[in-house]
Amino acid sequence: MGTSVRVAVVQAAPVLLDREATVGKTVRLIEEAAGQGTRLIVFPEAFIPAYPRGLTFGTVVGSRSEAGRRAFARYWDNAVDVPGPATEAIGAAARRTGAYVAVGVIERAGPYRGSTLYCTLLYFGPDGSLLGKHRKLKPTGAERLIWGEGDGSTLTAIRTEFGTVGGLICWENYMPLARMAMYGKGVEIYLAPTADCRDTWQATIQHIACEGRCFVLSCNQFVTRQIMPADWEDLGPGPEVLCRGGSAILGPLGQYLAGPLYDREGILTADLDLDQITQARYDFDVIGHYNRPDVFRLIVNESPAVGFESVPRPEVVHEEEA
Template sequence: MQVKVGVVQATPVFFDSAKTIDKLEALAIDGASKGCQFLLFPESFIPGYPRKFTFGASIGLRTNAGRELYKTYWQNSLQLPSPELARLEHIARDNNVYLAIGITERDTLSGSLYCTLIYISPIDGYLGKHQKIKPTGVERLVWADGTGKHSLGVFDTAIGRLGGLICWENYMPLARMRIYQQAPQIYLAPTADARASWPSTLQHIACEGRCFVLGCNQFFTRSDYPEAYQEFLTDDDTILCRGGSAIVSPQGEFMAGPLWDEEGILMAELDLDEVLKSKLDFDVIGHYSRPDLFDFKTSTL
């Protein structure tokens, strides 16, 4: 089966969820008009990845200004379900395109935030989500650990089996193995990692999982931050996130990208039979597994 996919490297409207969804809709229309059946958006595209923010916190200290900033970020994060989610479902349906979107998800009961990847079908609407099970470094200040329950799955859709992990979760071997166990054909890796070494991570996952890998990052400069947030930028860097999005084949070869230092939609035609053919060489859950030696189980709690 041939599937045309797009990886959207773009700048959100910080930290405005409504305007970011407006931009997402325009990008979805553009990608669908070019024949894309699936579009991936970066980690925390809605309402934006809070790079360089401290939220007024250090060990043993929190400030009222930091709490106020957290409140603003929380207010512009997405609740599930919500009118914003319904709008995203309409965008997918109106453009006949599957969407996977990195969001910051808010829990209105507990007040916590989660780094989440949501899946939306043009046929069935909202399919489900993956919550980041371990935020990286200082991200843990604002993002809680995802529960993992019903969140480490792969979705069987009309365009293939979709699943994946967010950013540095992809350095967690057992988390990757949980996804591999479900035989994804298209593995998603939205990220905020713009290091030159990140694309090699995508190549490794593709070779290890024998699947297509879509890596997606934001591109933004210091001028994209509203004036109210410029005070958080303590260095002179013009580009705050270079991007580095890419599409990789099951043999670990770049099909598109990496894309650096600009916005854009990377596109590629995926022949899902290539996933099957690549299993001749290596199959991490098949003939290259040793269940007599290794027993891997995932808690459902």
């Protein structure tokens, strides 16, 4: 394994509700980041086609509005098929630049209309292949209205020539057992794409770095009210900046190597000295000498959930054919 690698986190906004335009922007940003010598490039949660911040989709307890249903249908129409044209374009960019790329997307689960949406992190290799994906296990709060729950089969960790890469999405990182499952996979470069721009998120990613004795790459979007589609759903009055960012890269003792970046788009880069992981784990190895498997035991179900995705689409027989 190499002892150093340059990485990047991309703080940007999508072209909201325009999947093809956002894929184009993603490709340009991959090329820009790779031009700075980076080997691993990470994008925010729900980057394609949007994190629907502030929207209600017409829901109150006990009822849904017709306008809200139309807003959801438009969101679904712009979601990503995996695999599909969007993943092919991103994979091609990874291949051209020779970089590993992780991108947050809203994934459509199946080929049928209205199939469940998932908040998903996709991993691409430098050969352009889709190496794996992680579906958010527990959408937070009102996210549960629009996204399904992932299962243990997508607790993905990717082995690279510079170390093991994996992570969790946003508030999954508040799930101690989920973190421990990822530490148990030997993650050395921990990805934490998010939509949380609060100061307390910085405490979270510092804690993960110290707890896992790993590098942490966290990235968020910078979104203003001006770029939200005016014909999607009325957000009502409020501040112009909807998400101020807060992307950052941290070392395995919780120290900032880049960021946090606020109030603008940008690409943060850092050179990770991988020997620092060994140095940091000298006095704390969360799955080794600082673990007590004789007292505590974690059981992780990594089997795929059995659901509609595993059921073949029914064959349609027209009357004239019957």
